[in-house]
Amino acid sequence: MDEMPARMAAKPSWLITQLAVHTRRLVFDAFAAAGSRGHHYRALAVLHEFGAVSQAELGRRSRMDRSDVVAAVNELVEQGLVDRSPDPDHGRRNKVTVTRAGVRHLRRMDGVVDQVQDDLLQPLSAEERQTLTRLLGRVLARHEDL
Amino acid sequence: MDEMPARMAAKPSWLITQLAVHTRRLVFDAFAAAGSRGHHYRALAVLHEFGAVSQAELGRRSRMDRSDVVAAVNELVEQGLVDRSPDPDHGRRNKVTVTRAGVRHLRRMDGVVDQVQDDLLQPLSAEERQTLTRLLGRVLARHEDL
DNA sequence: GAGTAATGTTGGTGCCACCAACGAATGAGC
DNA sequence: GCTCATTCGTTGGTGGCACCAACATTACTC
Structure with a gap:
């Protein structure tokens, strides 16, 4: 792979957005191979963890x-x-619920997602993965509540 | 901000892609306020650091x-x-070079980009920023050469 | 010299985030 | 109660970014 400008290679913003490109591809390919997509997984995850919710809440919780x-x-x-x-109870609102098949599908996708994490972080030790996850989590949290 | 599913909040793939969304917005807004865009900065950076190159090489080095x-x-x-x-020397090839104004613009944008790094990593200490950058760099490098 | 690869260009595709507007319905303030 | 602002589902559309296919032209390889 060709060398990139040093001023870019060292910038966290570049590393994050560029790594996100590779990550998206890994996730997309893995989901596609299983006949699913990112939005679907996100929605199912919300419904499974929070129960039946409106579409609006679904969107808020899954960042859609x-x-x-x-x-x-x-x-x-x-x-x-x-x-x-x-x-x-609520005229305009919809209630969305996971079906039995939805839960089964979600479980399959959980496995797929775990596999992707492993591919993604391959060069890092278990401790380093934990460190990275913690740091990313803190930065993201900051940007989520303004 | 509404709570998200735990299975997502803990996944590096989620943290990276989601943080990339915020990062893109910070970068995009900062560039837009200065009348520029990400692709432009990337191209100028390549030309400045590697001199006059063909469009093909420009693309390879800036990942475009x-x-x-x-x-x-x-x-x-x-x-x-x-x-x-x-x-x-090369019939089909174009030679792209930065102008004086281009270098001036690049320098301005360097400042803008530095500011973005600070906004982005605000919650982290200098040492943590370094750790994060190093880990991201290693993971990205791995995915770039296959 | 013949076949393969690289180059610049046009014209697309798709994901993902996001925005505007709308009618319908709910909620809050008074 | 009544008004006003807010929420909700939906449609339709934008834009950045990555990417792909095809094509004519030129260079490179054997």
Whole structure:
């Protein structure tokens, strides 16, 4: 691989965005091979951990725009992995729930995701992986609450 | 900010791609405020550090697709920041060079980029920043040569 | 000299984040 | 109660970034 400018190679912003490109590809390929996609996994994860929620809350918890949630839920409904029904207590709101098949699919994808972590962090020791995760978590947290 | 699923919050792949979103926004906004863009900075950095190169090499060194290089160089030429001329020794190849104004612009953008690093890593100490940079660099290097 | 590779260019694709607007419905302040 | 602001689902669209296919032209390899 050709050498890149030194001023770029040393910048955290470059390292993060560039590594994210590779990461996205790993994740995308792994999901694609299993017939799924990132948005789907995120939605299923939210529904599994927080129970039935509205699409709006689903979007907030999975960091997705409302409009993207619509598409994701549409696709998941079509695959029988979630159910969408109007919330009886709440006129406008939808209640989205994972199906049995959805939970099974989520479990499979959990395995896929774990595999990706291993591919991604291959050059690092267990301790280094932990350090990296901790530091990234702190930086991200800072940027999430403003 | 709403809580996200625990299985996601702990995954390096999630932390990296999600932090990259915030990073891209910081970089994009900072560049936009200075009337520039990421591709432009990358191209100028390559030209400044490696001298006059072909568009193909420019793309390889800045991790851009050849087609994206065409657009970036077009725009930079229009702003007078680079010159594009046919390589005399090489029929098909173009020789791209930074202009005086291009170097000045690059220097300004260097300052902008440095500021972004500070915003980005605010919660970390100097030592932690160094650790993070080193770990990210190692992981990225691994994924760049296969 | 013939076949392969590289170059610049055009014109796409797709993911992901995001925005604007809208009608419908809920919630808060008074 | 009634008004006003907010929330919700949905449609349709933007833009950055990475990437791919094809093509004509030129260089490189054997």
